Amino acid sequence: MAIETWLAFFVACWVISLSPGAGAIASMSSGLNYGFARGYWTALGLQLGLLLQIAVVAAGVGALLATSALAFNLIKWFGVLYLLYLAWRQWHAQPVAMEQEVSLRPLGQPLVLVFRGFLVNVSNPKAVVFMLAVLPQFLDLTHPMLPQYAVMALTMIVVDLIVMAGYTGLAAKVLRLLRSPRQQKIMNRAFAGLFAGAASLLMLVRRAGA
Template sequence: MTLAFLLTSLVVVATPGAGALYTVSVGLAHGTRASVFAATGCTAGIAPSMLAAVTGLAAVLHSSAVAFQAVKWAGVAYLLFLAWVTWRDRSELTAGPTASAPPGAWRIMRTAVAVNTLNPKLTIFFFAFLPQFVDPARPAVGQMLWLSAVFMAMTFVVFAGYGAFAAGVRTTVIRRPRVVTAMRRTFAATYVALAARMAVTTR
């Protein structure tokens, strides 16, 4: 493992995307504990892309326009669904003893897994990214699995940090209903923007 790999991975992980956005929204709405579940789900959602890259399935997405388009449009539809749910949400954000119970851990993680799994660019990224840091003199599969594990660990730490920060400012935010409404609309608009960006992606 090289410093270049660590720095490149950190830049990729820290760049806000659908997974980071979802984790932040969960942290704002439900607190630190819920955001950790979201970060866990987003991290787990990397596994299918990692396994696809290691086993060569990413080559299918790269070479088959039909397969790539199918996964891409499923991801677009899911992001638009999240935008619709977020925009229509009228529930109050509360903190303390009267706070409403957040969604169950499994529900949060299932949504987070779907956000990252339904992103064909993540699979292509792994397919193009990992080989650059593989030593040809050593078994490739073991190296790719190790590098992927490090990438996933970095994802969890960074996303959990995003969620914890969001949860930290939650008390201040929820005291201002207009801020909450603006926040939800901003998240919804960002989901739409991410969906639009994914929709125009060819490879």
């Protein structure tokens, strides 16, 4: 991959990662609920989902989602239901005394947060179709594909880790300002609304050409 092509892809990665979406909401929610050190595990799960999506595109399976309405809709509605589940959990999250360790909040175990982040990313079929449309534009067809996909995957993951660190850290800073149960309840319900909004947007997604 030529350096000029990589730089263009690098800029595109920042634009994609900074665009608010379900991943950003999940990172902020984890930062709010568990603090930065614990909440950042969600971002690692997001990257595992992203890596799987890139592998799917590299293997050509992404074309199936672009052409099969059934496959596309199965994954889409799984994503909708999972985001609604996260909205429900956030809505019913109980306020916690700031003197308590944030890591003691329920569902704050690292592997649980990693799996949560993984599901958020992997259950978005539009992301696979989007990458299927975008990634090939940066490929040099005269060179082996696998090393180029590896470079793009590494670039996307590093950029997204930085961006999600910002989202998680910002929410964790907000956590320190939430002293009263009422403030925490308002924030939890605001994030529940964001998850529900992300689910609503995913409901509206249609397969290209459908």
